[in-house]
Amino acid sequence: MVQSLMRVQLSFDKLIGNSRSVSSNQQGIHPDLEIVVNRHLQNPYQKPVPEYAYQILDQIEKKRRETGGKLILDSGCGTGASTLNLAEQYPQDLIVGIDQSEYRLSKCKEKNNVLFFRANLVDSWILMDQKGWKIDQHYLLYPNPWPKKKHLQRRWHGHPVFPMLIKLGGVLEIRSNWKTYLDEFSQAVEIMTGHLSSIEEFMPTEFLTPFEKKYHASGQRLYRYQITL
Ligand SMILES: C[S@@+](CC[C@H](N)C(=O)[O-])C[C@H]1O[C@@H](n2cnc3c(N)ncnc32)[C@H](O)[C@@H]1O
Numbered sequence: 001m002v003q004s005l006m007r008v009q010l011s012f013d014k015l016i017g018n019s020r021s022v023s024s025n026q027q028g029i030h031p032d033l034e035i036v037v038n039r040h041l042q043n044p045y046q047k048p049v050p051e052y053a054y055q056i057l058d059q060i061e062k063k064r065r066e067t068g069g070k071l072i073l074d075s076g077c078g079t080g081a082s083t084l085n086l087a088e089q090y091p092q093d094l095i096v097g098i099d100q101s102e103y104r105l106s107k108c109k110e111k112n113n114v115l116f117f118r119a120n121l122v123d124s125w126i127l128m129d130q131k132g133w134k135i136d137q138h139y140l141l142y143p144n145p146w147p148k149k150k151h152l153q154r155r156w157h158g159h160p161v162f163p164m165l166i167k168l169g170g171v172l173e174i175r176s177n178w179k180t181y182l183d184e185f186s187q188a189v190e191i192m193t194g195h196l197s198s199i200e201e202f203m204p205t206e207f208l209t210p211f212e213k214k215y216h217a218s219g220q221r222l223y224r225y226q227i228t229l
Pocket residue numbers: 075076077078079082098099100101104119120121122140141142143144209210211212
């Protein structure tokens with residue numbers, strides 16, 4: 001009885017949007033951000049790249065030769081809704097969705113100018129950087145915020161792969177419901193490149209991703225950071 005009531009509550013929460021906003025024991029930008037970013041800039045990340053990542057990049061290269069157009073990356077694409085939305089917006093271009101979750105990827109639908117891969121973004125970005133790839137448009141939509149203060153190095157800008165992610169270039173767009181994440185990301189980019197770009201709050205009229213829809217339905221504020229690298 002209790003379990004079925006909980007199930008009803010969960011479905012109800014999904015319907016009306018009852019997602020809690022990010023809470024953190026960290027006030028403002030992390031005090032160690034600059035030290036951490038500089039350490040990663042001075043000590044290039046040495047993680048070996050597993051074989052599967054080479055195969056994925058080969059497949060992307062092959063498809064790109066067939067399709068031509070721009071290369072658009074949807075990193076952490078989840079169920080792929082954003083990847084498909086982007087494919088509608090950019091029918092001449094190749095959109096690649098990458099996520100580590102087999103469960104989320106199992107919900108992805110196929111489309112002509114889209115490729116989906118199950119992979120660790122860390123492996124993918126390291127190898128793309130090693131191969132000198134440049135991405136035309138790069139989306140990081142609602143990355144896991146890792147809001148606990150001690151988890152700075154799990155956020156993408158605090159991770160040793162960050163310099164490689166930035167070197168992939170292009171127009172990089174990150175969206176989040178936690179403004180601090182974007183404030184930190186923006187500052188980390190400025191430390192690395194000297195380029196500053198502002199963060200804007202936005203009100204979606206159409207939803208690019210399921211997380212965007214869920215957060216908006218829960219009355220949360222949404223933020224967007226975009227920079228041309
Ligand atoms: C909060 S979800 C957002 C999903 C989607 N972008 C959206 O807005 O609906 C974050 C996604 O990033 C993926 N992810 C996190 N770390 C990853 C990693 N190292 N490699 C690949 N995917 C990762 C998770 O599996 C998850 O699907």
